[in-house]
Amino acid sequence: MAPILEIKNLYKNYGTTEILKDINVAIEPGDFLVLVGPSGCGKSTLLNCIAGLEPITGGELRIGGQDMTKVSPKDRDIAMVFQSYALYPTMTVARNITFGMKVRGVDQATQDQKLAHVAAQLQIEPLLNRKPGQLSGGQRQRVAMGRALVRDPKLFLFDEPLSNLDAKLRVEMRTEIKALHHKLGATMVYVTHDQIEAMTLATKIVVMKGGVIQQIGTPSEIYNRPANLFVADFMGSPAMNLIPAKARAGSDGTRIEITRSDGAPIVLKDANNRNLPEDVILGVRPEDIADATLRGAEAAQEAECLIDMVEPAGADTFAVMKLGGKHVTARLHSETTAKPGEAKTLAFDLGKVSYFAPETGLRLN
Incomplete structure (x- = not known):
């Protein structure tokens, strides 16, 4: 089975400063890949490179077998959920979810069908006529996820989507995201600095430090057979x-x-x-x-x-x-x-x- 996402020898520089160094990752359809590491390790930069929001300095990036190295973000068949939710404050929940489809010229019947399906999946039917200012943090996060789900893309990208939520809601939303992944069988790339989040959600984890991949493996491999002292110390609470x-x-x-x-x-x-x-x-x-x-x-x-x-x-x-x-x-x-x-x-x-x-x-x- 061909990888959905394949990154080969990727480098990212800002001037003379190397941010990402020789990144090599491949994930299969249905994988839940989590990029984890301390602040400044390059995980969000790598996600932005996958999304096309940051140009890469060297290497190759393929999505669905197609070379996307120089392709515009809108043509990469991805959907992104941001930490800040990025909802339109003047639009209702329904309009926020369907706006992208409207811009792309999707007919109204299809918009309504996809909206109803996603709203049922995320249990946000009672919120469709509200505006973002009338929602809690967890509800806004569901709306942001709904906007991504109606795209039905090859790849979902999550940039620390739970970091603005309180501890109890983080646990609840983590469970919902995991259940959603099982239900959809979608391929997801998820950035977090929280190693518990990484262990809980991932089918595959990439541990990063200083723009370099330290280890790639399943949660069990990362936890039980850390490749080096950094991974051993970073993954686990309390630490090894x-x-x-x-x-x-x-x-x-x-x-x-x-x-x-x-x-x-x-x-x-x-x-x-x-x-x-x-x-x-x-x-x-x-x-x-x-x-x-x-x-x-x-x-x-x-x-x-x-x-x-x-x-x-x-x-x-x-x-x-x-x-x-x-x-x-x-x-x-x-x-x-x-x-x-x-x-x-x-x-x-x-x-x-x-x-x-x-x-x-x-x-x-």
Whole structure:
């Protein structure tokens, strides 16, 4: 199956400043691609290049198999939903949704049919005669999405569409967008700085930093096998613990030695990773450090840790300790008996850990 969107060796410069560097991405029909990264990483610029709102400096961009590198935005068969909604304040909701069709000369019967269909999908039928000033933020977002949906384009582009909404409404709209994607089977490209949003919505994630793609993969691949220290630290809440450690090879596996806050070492034995350099960064998710008395994975190695702080959070309790000179967080069960200032035996699931090279930051296993 040919990709709907294919980007090859794309560069974008402003004068002598490189904003995007050698971008290569391809997505299949029905994919939900999320571009994620910190502010200034180039994700919105890349979306604007896909839309044709920004000319590219070098490379190639194809939509539906057609070269769109120098094609006008109106001829790219895309629909865009902006962060600011970009609704006409003097027009009703119905007029905002159908205006683009009217400009393109679509007959009135087709306009009415598409409007009714989209309004039902987004549950905005009671709002059709209102103007944007009479709507809440969530309602305006639905109208902006409705205007895109009536286009029935090859590609939907979303530029941080939920960033103006409060936390509760963000979660609700995120669920609606995901449900809409499943229902339509549409191909979407979505920009966000929120890694939870990225993990929740995407079928494929592109993690960016400094105009460079750090990793492309499914949410599971990005979360469980981060390609480097930046991805490991950026994706996940709380973030992956990144602990300086020593790896010493033995006949029955590799000993991973980590220094506690009192200077004493804890030793974990990893039978699966034997070719590690002496100095490594051990990456372990908070949920993969368990209370040994409550749960232990098959590949778990137990170690006594000194607890510095305990943070109850409903179903979970976060225990913070210092290992390898770094603050390390364990996501424990709410029934844990861990207390600040006391030692606690914790189980590290070595079947799920990552190892990184301290010099390059690249994944080793």
